Amino acid sequence: MSDALDLNDIKRRMEGAIQAFKHDLGGLRTGRASASLLEPITIEAYGSEMPINQVANISVPEPRMLSVSVWDKSMVGAVERAIRDSGLGLNPITDGTTLRVPLPELNEQRRKELVKIAHQYAEQARIAVRHVRRDGMDQLKKLEKDSVISQDDSRVLSEKVQKLTDETISEVDKMLAVKESEIMQV
Template sequence: MSDALDVNDLKRRMDGAIQSFKHDLGGLRTGRASASLLEPLTIEAYGSTMPINQVAQITVPEARMLSVSVWDKSMVGAVERAIRDSGLGLNPITDGMTLRVPLPELNEQRRKELVKIANQYAEGAKVAVRHVRRDGMDQLKKLEKDGTISQDDSRSLSDKVQKMTDETIVEVDKLLVSKEAEIMQV
């Protein structure tokens, strides 16, 4: 029965969504500047979409400042646009091939914006988990229709997949609540 549906693969994919979510939350730093703040950004470069770290180097020269050294002069505008349009509330200052990105002081409004971004990341992770669940359920329906597994086996595996999904969603919610508390702490 378990040969037909690889439950471990579904679990691995759900865990991957959690890891991606943790990585995204890592970019929402409070207090100090962090290079990981800009890592989720993608740039339209050379006819495709690339992560920012493939077109520039991000450093932290001061506690409230990021420095983005763009390697190709033609990409400076695209990197600046991506940072401005990221929804992080950052306004880069162009200085040749380097962008200085001052981080605004975290006032109440800024903290609420960061919480909204964290909520968007959480919703993205939940959607990814639900897609994995849907793939597993579709696979089960196909296996049952083909006669590979019985209806009882299908129902029991379906319950197992749903339970994994519910547990993963709860984990996403716990991570979100923790991050919200960290952001809102003055």
């Protein structure tokens, strides 16, 4: 029965949506420094766009400070510019090949903006999960139409796919609630 539809593959794809959501949430500022905050930033380096972690080492020496150690001295200006222009509201201080990035206090308006962004990320994750469900359901309909599985088997499998979908979406909602409380915590 379940040989025809690979539930493990569907589960794996839904977990992939969860992992992508976790990664997106990691980039949102909560008031505490996190190296993942700078990960989405790309640098114009050596004639191409490169992620910041391929030209520098990011560390967290203090709860409200990031330290970016640029490996190539000629790249310091480009890294500093990329951090300033990232839209994260950060203002790096250059000290040789090291950039110190103090994290300013989040005001109420900025916290609300970050919560909205977190909600957008959550909705993207839910949509990805629903796409996986739709693919699974389409696959079931095709298998039933081709007489590979019976109507009863199709109904049982579609209920399993729906249960996986509901569990995954509730996990996304829980993660969103945790991140939202982290962001709003003063």
